[in-house]
Amino acid sequence: xxxxxxxxxxxxxxxxxxxxxxxxxxxxxxxxxxxxxxxxxxxxxxxxxxxxxxxxxxxxxxxxxxxxxxxxxxxxxxxxxxxxxxxxxxxxxxxxxxxxxxxxxxxxxxxxxxxxxxxxxx
Amino acid sequence: xxxxxxxxxxxxxxxxxxxxxxxxxxxxxxxxxxxxxxxxxxxxxxxxxxxxxxxxxxxxxxxxxxxxxxxxxxxxxxxxxxxxxxxxxxxxxxxxxxxxxxxxxxxxxxxxxxxxxxxxxxxxxxxxxxxxxxxxxxxxxxxxxxxxxxxxxxxxxxxxxxxxxxxxxxxxxxxxxxxxxxxxxxxxxxxxxxxxxxxxxxxxxxxxxxxxxxxxxxxxxxxxxxxxxxxxxxxxxxxxxxxxxxxxxxxxxxxxxxxxxxxxxxxxxxxxxxxxxxxxxxxxxxxxxxxxxxxxxxxxxxxxxxxxxxxxxxxxxxxxxxxxxxxxxxxxxxxxxxxxxxxxxxxxxxxxxxxxxxxxxxxxxxxxxxxxxxxxxxxxxxxxxxxxxxxxxxxxxxxxxxxxxxxxxxxxxxxxxxxxxxxxxxxxxxxxxxxxxxxxxxxxxxxxxxxxxxxxxxxxxxxxxxxxxxxxxxxxxxxxxxxxxxxxxxxxxxxxxxxxxxxxxxxxxxxxxxxxxxxxxxxxxxxxxxxxxxxxxxxxxxxxxxxxxxxxxxxxxxxxxxxxxxxxxxxxxxxxxxxxxxxxxxxxxxxxxxxxx
Numbered sequence: 224x225x226x227x228x229x230x231x232x233x234x235x236x237x238x239x240x241x242x243x244x245x246x247x248x249x250x251x252x253x254x255x256x257x258x259x260x261x262x263x264x265x266x267x268x269x270x271x272x273x274x275x276x277x278x279x280x281x282x283x284x285x286x287x288x289x290x291x292x293x294x295x296x297x298x299x300x301x302x303x304x305x306x307x308x309x310x311x312x313x314x315x316x317x318x319x320x321x322x323x324x325x326x327x328x329x330x331x332x333x334x335x336x337x338x339x340x341x342x343x344x345x
Numbered sequence: 346x347x348x349x350x351x352x353x354x355x356x357x358x359x360x361x362x363x364x365x366x367x368x369x370x371x372x373x374x375x376x377x378x379x380x381x382x383x384x385x386x387x388x389x390x391x392x393x394x395x396x397x398x399x400x401x402x403x404x405x406x407x408x409x410x411x412x413x414x415x416x417x418x419x420x421x422x423x424x425x426x427x428x429x430x431x432x433x434x435x436x437x438x439x440x441x442x443x444x445x446x447x448x449x450x451x452x453x454x455x456x457x458x459x460x461x462x463x464x465x466x467x468x469x470x471x472x473x474x475x476x477x478x479x480x481x482x483x484x485x486x487x488x489x490x491x492x493x494x495x496x497x498x499x500x501x502x503x504x505x506x507x508x509x510x511x512x513x514x515x516x517x518x519x520x521x522x523x524x525x526x527x528x529x530x531x532x533x534x535x536x537x538x539x540x541x542x543x544x545x546x547x548x549x550x551x552x553x554x555x556x557x558x559x560x561x562x563x564x565x566x567x568x569x570x571x572x573x574x575x576x577x578x579x580x581x582x583x584x585x586x587x588x589x590x591x592x593x594x595x596x597x598x599x600x601x602x603x604x605x606x607x608x609x610x611x612x613x614x615x616x617x618x619x620x621x622x623x624x625x626x627x628x629x630x631x632x633x634x635x636x637x638x639x640x641x642x643x644x645x646x647x648x649x650x651x652x653x654x655x656x657x658x659x660x661x662x663x664x665x666x667x668x669x670x671x672x673x674x675x676x677x678x679x680x681x682x683x684x685x686x687x688x689x690x691x692x693x694x695x696x697x698x699x700x701x702x703x704x705x706x707x708x709x710x711x712x713x714x715x716x717x718x719x720x721x722x723x724x725x726x727x728x729x730x731x732x733x734x735x736x737x738x739x740x741x742x743x744x745x746x747x748x749x750x751x752x753x754x755x756x757x758x759x760x761x762x763x764x765x766x767x768x769x770x771x772x773x774x775x776x777x778x779x780x781x782x783x784x785x786x787x788x789x790x791x792x793x794x795x796x797x798x799x800x801x802x803x804x805x806x807x808x809x810x811x812x813x814x815x816x817x818x819x820x821x822x823x824x825x826x827x828x829x830x831x832x833x834x835x836x837x838x839x840x841x842x843x844x845x846x847x848x849x850x851x852x853x854x855x856x857x858x859x860x861x862x863x864x865x866x867x868x869x870x871x872x873x874x875x876x877x878x879x880x881x882x883x884x885x886x887x888x889x890x891x892x893x894x895x896x897x898x899x900x901x902x903x904x905x906x907x908x909x910x911x912x913x914x915x916x917x918x919x920x921x922x923x924x925x926x927x928x929x930x931x932x933x934x935x936x937x938x939x940x941x942x
Contacts, residue, residue, distance in 0.1 A: 225603065225610065225611045226610065226611060227489050227493060227610065230480070230485060230486070230489055230610075233477070233480055234480050234481060234483070234484075234486070237477045237478065237480055237481035238481045240349065240481070241471075241478060241481040241482070243349060243350065243351060243352045243406045243407050244352055244354075244406045244407070244470065245407075250407075252407070254431075255431075256431070257429060257430045257431045258430055258431070258432065259430070261430075262429075262430070270350075274347075274348035274350055274385060275348065277348055278347065278348035286350070286407040287348065287350045288350060288351065288407050288408065288431070289429075289430065289431035290431035290432075291430060291431050291432035
C-alpha cells in the first residue's frame with residue numbers, strides 16, 4: 224500500500240462486500256417470499272437469479288433478502304422491491320426469466336415493470 | 346466473486362467465546378452447507394456486541410436481527426427458518442423493546458438505542474481478524490489523511506480541539522500530553538499504549554482490542570507522527586489471550602499492507618509497534634511502572650516529575666495513552682474535532698465506555714455520551730436491578746474509585762460532576778450494588794485487592810493500606826470500635842498524601858467514599874454489631890420463629906453443619922455455635938419461619 228488511491232480503491236471494493244451490514248436509507252431492497260408456498264412455487268431460482276444479476280452488474284446499493292409468507296400464496300413466487308423514497312412494488316408469479324428485466328428497468332433505471340406487478344395480475 | 350446476500354455475525358469476544366461461540370460458528374458452517382446456502386450466506390466472527398449477559402450473541406444482516414442465548418442446537422432452526430425461508434426465529438430474538446415482535450433490529454433495542462458508539466464503532470460490526478473489513482469501515486483513512494494532508498502540529502491541535510481526555514482514569518487532556526512530548530527535544534521518542542487493564546470489573550479495553558485491534562494500531566501510528574516517534578509499544582496483560590492473539594494478527598496484516606514499517610504511504614515517516622506482555626501485576630498499569638516493565642525490569646513506579654513526556658521509556662520522551670483513548674483518535678481525525686466536541690458536556694467531550702457489572706440485568710459493555718444521567722444507564726440501558734431488589738449504589742473506578750449512592754442517581758456522568766459528588770470517572774468499570782451488598786464489605790474487598798497488588802516500594806501503601814484492611818476486617822467481624830472509624834480517616838489522609846504512585850494514593854478512596862455516604866452502616870457494624878445488608882457472616886444470626894415453625898424438618902435435613910435439631914411437628918432450634926450461616930435453611934423453609942439479622 225503506497226498511495227491514497229490504492230487505499231481508496233481497496234476501500235470501495237471492500238465496501239461492496241460489506242453492503243449487507245449497512246443500515247441506511249439509500250439501499251434498495253429486493254425481498255423474495257421464501258415461505259413453504261414460495262419455495263414450492265419456485266422462489267429459490269428467483270432468489271438465485273436476483274443474486275446473480277445484481278452481482279453481474281456489480282450493484283453496490285442493493286440488498287437481496289428473503290421473507291416469510293406475505294399472505295397471497297396463490298400469486299407466489301412474490302418479490303417486493305423497496306426503492307428508497309418510492310412506494311413498495313410487489314411483483315407476482317415470478318420466475319427466473321423475469322428477473323433481468325426487473326433489475327435492468329426497475330433497480331437500475333427506476334422504471335417499474337408494470338406487466339409483472341400485482342396490479343397487472345389482479 | 347459470489348453475491349453474498351446475508352451475513353451471520355457471531356460474537357467472539359471473551360464472554361461469548363466462553364459461552365460456546367466457536368461451536369456455533371462451526372454449526373452454522375455445517376448447516377449452511379447442508380442447505381446449499383454456504384455460497385450466499387457468510388459467517389463472520391466479530392467482536393463484543395456489548396450485551397455479554399445474554400450471550401452467545403448472533404446478528405443476522407441485512408435485517409440486523411439480534412439473537413441472544415444462542416446454542417449450537419438452535420442453529421439448524423435459524424438456518425432453515427430465517428436464512429432459507431426468511432422467518433426470523435422469534436423465540437431467540439432479543440426482546441427488551443415494548444413491542445417484542447418489532448424489535449428485531451439491534452439498534453431498536455432499549456440497550457442500544459441511547460448508546461453512541463465511537464470507541465466501540467467497529468466492535469460487533471467487523472471481523473477483527475480481517476484488515477479488509479476494517480478498511481471498508483474507513484480503516485487507515487485517518488492515517489492516510491494525517492500523513493498526506495496534515496502537519497504533526499495540526500494533528501495535535503485537532504486532538505486538543507476535540508477535548509479528548511485520557512480514558513484510563515486520570516482524565517488528562519490527550520492533546521496536551523501529545524504537545525508536551527512533541528515539544529521535548531530529541532531524535533528518539535516513543536508512542537505507547539497502556540492495555541494493562543486491571544481494575545476488577547473493567548473490560549472496556551479488552552473488548553476494543555478483541556473487537557477492533559486495528560483502530561488502536563492506527564491511532565498509535567498517528568500519535569507517533571504527531572510527536573515525532575518512530576517506535577511504540579503496546580503493553581497488554583497476558584491474561585487477555587484473545588486480545589493478544591488478535592493484536593498479533595493485526596500487526597502482521599498491518600505490516601503486510603504497509604501501514605506499519607518504513608515509508609508509510611510513500612512518505613518519509615516510518616513507525617513500528619511491538620507487543621509486550623504484562624505478567625499480572627496490577628501496579629504495571631501505572632505509567633512509570635509500566636515503562637520500566639517494558640524495559641525488562643521489575644515493575645515498580647518511580648516519582649514524577651519528570652513526566653514520561655520528558656523522560657519516559659528508556660529515558661526518552663514518551664506518550665502513554667489508554668486503549669479507549671486511542672480508539673477515539675481515528676474517529677476524531679475522520680469526522681473532525683468539532684463533531685466529537687459536539688457530544689458530551691462543557692468540560693467532558695465525547696463518549697465514555699462503561700463495563701456494567703454486578704446487580705444489573707444487562708451485564709455488558711455500553712458507550713454513552715458524557716453527561717448521560719446515571720439513572721438512564723442503570724434503569725434503561727442496563728435494564729435495572731434483577732429480582733426486584735432495591736438499587737443501593739454503583740462503584741465506579743475499581744480500587745481507585747468510589748461509590749455513587751442511590752440518592753445521587755440523577756447525576757450526569759462526566760468528569761466534573763463525578764468529582765463534585767466525591768466520586769470519580771475511573772477507567773469505566775461500573776459495579777452495581779443492591780440492598781444485599783454491605784458497603785463495609787465492598788470497601789474491604791477493594792482494599793484486599795490493593796493490599797495484594799501493592800508493589801511494596803513505599804511504606805504508606807505497603808503498611809498503611811494493610812492497616813486499613815485490618816481495621817475493616819475487624820469491623821466486619823463485629824470487633825470494631827468508633828475510634829477505628831477515625832483511625833481509618835486519618836490513615837487514609839496520610840496514604841493519599843504520601844504514597845509514591847497512583848495505586849497507593851487512590852487506594853483509600855473506596856473506604857473514604859463509603860464512610861462518607863454510608864456512615865450509618867459502619868456505625869451499625871461497630872455499635873450495634875449488626876450488618877444492615879445481612880452480608881457479614883460474623884454478625885449474622887439465623888433464628889427460627891417457634892410460632893411459625895411447623896416442625897417439618899426440611900431445614901434440619903438441608904443444613905450442612907447439622908446445626909438444626911428438633912422433634913417433628915414441634916418447633917426446631919438452630920445451634921448458633923454450630924451454624925455456619927450459609928442460609929440454606931432459610932431458602933428451604935416454606936413457612937417463612939427462619940429469619941436472619
